[in-house]
Amino acid sequence: MSAPTDPLAFPASAGPTAQKDAPPLSVPTFDVTGKMFVVTGGTQGMGLVISACIAKAGASAVTISARSQDTGEKAVAQLTEHTPSCRFFFVPADVAKEEDCSRLVSEADRLMGCIDGLVNCAAWTARATLDTTTVDVWDRMMNTNVRGPFLLVQAVSKSMRSKGRPGSIVNISSVVAHGGIPKVSTYSVSKAALNACTKMHAYELKRSRIRVNAINVGWTLTDNEHVLQRVEMGSENWIEDADKGHAMGRLLRPVDIAATVGHLLSDASAMMTGTIVDLHPEMVDNCWG
Numbered sequence: 001m002s003a004p005t006d007p008l009a010f011p012a013s014a015g016p017t018a019q020k021d022a023p024p025l026s027v028p029t030f031d032v033t034g035k036m037f038v039v040t041g042g043t044q045g046m047g048l049v050i051s052a053c054i055a056k057a058g059a060s061a062v063t064i065s066a067r068s069q070d071t072g073e074k075a076v077a078q079l080t081e082h083t084p085s086c087r088f089f090f091v092p093a094d095v096a097k098e099e100d101c102s103r104l105v106s107e108a109d110r111l112m113g114c115i116d117g118l119v120n121c122a123a124w125t126a127r128a129t130l131d132t133t134t135v136d137v138w139d140r141m142m143n144t145n146v147r148g149p150f151l152l153v154q155a156v157s158k159s160m161r162s163k164g165r166p167g168s169i170v171n172i173s174s175v176v177a178h179g180g181i182p183k184v185s186t187y188s189v190s191k192a193a194l195n196a197c198t199k200m201h202a203y204e205l206k207r208s209r210i211r212v213n214a215i216n217v218g219w220t221l222t223d224n225e226h227v228l229q230r231v232e233m234g235s236e237n238w239i240e241d242a243d244k245g246h247a248m249g250r251l252l253r254p255v256d257i258a259a260t261v262g263h264l265l266s267d268a269s270a271m272m273t274g275t276i277v278d279l280h281p282e283m284v285d286n287c288w289g
Contacts (some may be wrong), residue, residue: 218280
C-alpha cells in the first residue's frame with residue numbers, strides 16, 4: 001500500500017491499515033485567528049500539514065520555506081486551494097546557511113507585516129553509525145537541525161521584541177533525543193541539542209512573553225518515511241505491518257503532530273514554555289512497547 005497521496009485531504013480516519021480499535025485522528029481544534037506564522041520545511045510531509053492546519057485554524061498568513069523553489073510554489077498553490085482565506089508565501093531557504101536564515105525572517109516580516117509564531121520543522125538526517133559518520137555528515141546535520149533553528153529563533157524573537165509583540169515558537173524534535181539505534185546516533189545528538197536550546201531560549205525570552213516549546217515526535221507515517229521504509233524493509237506493506245504491531249493500533253499521522261503544534265502556538269497553551277512534549281505513544285516513560 002502506498003502512503004497518502006493528498007496529505008491535506010484530512011481524512012476522517014487513519015486509513016484501512018489502522019487497527020479497528022486504534023485511536024481516531026487528532027482533531028485540530030485550536031484557534032489562531034488573525035495571526036501570522038513561519039513554518040520551515042513547510043512544503044511537504046509534516047510541515048505541509050502543519051501549515052494547512054494553522055491556516056484552517058484562522059491564521060491570516062503563513063510563510064513556508066524549503067530549498068526547492070519549484071516545490072515551494074507547488075505547495076503554496078496546494079495550500080491556497082485548500083484554504084483560500086489565508087495568505088501563503090514561499091521563501092526559498094536552506095536553514096543550514098546563516099544568510100538564508102536571516103533572509104527568511106526579514107522576508108517573512110516584510111511580506112506578512114509581523115511574525116506571531118515560528119515552527120522549526122526543517123531537518124536533515126542520514127543513516128550512519130559512530131564508525132561511518134563523516135565530518136561532513138556531522139556538520140550538515142548540526143547546521144540544519146541545531147544551528148538553523150537557533151538562528152531562526154534569534155531573528156524571530158528580535159522581530160517580535162522590536163514590535164512589542166508576544167509570540168510562540170515550536171521546535172519539532174524527535175523521540176530519538178532520548179537515545180536511539182546506532183545508525184541514527186548523530187541525528188539523536190542533534191535533537192537532544194535542540195531540546196536543550198528550547199529550554200534555554202524559553203528561559204531567556206519568558207519576560208518578553210515569547211514562549212518556546214518542543215515536541216519529541218515518534219514514528220510517523222509521512223511520504224518520506226514511506227520511501228525510507230520501502231528501502232530498509234523491502235516491502236510495500238510495511239505500513240500494515242507497522243500499524244498492526246503498534247500497541248495503540250497505528251503509527252502517528254502528520255495531523256496528530258499538527259494538532260499538538262497548533263495547541264502550542266495558540267493561547268490555549270498560554271502558560272506553557274520550556275516544555276518538551278513527548279508525542280510518541282510507542283514509548284512511555286522510556287519504556288518501549
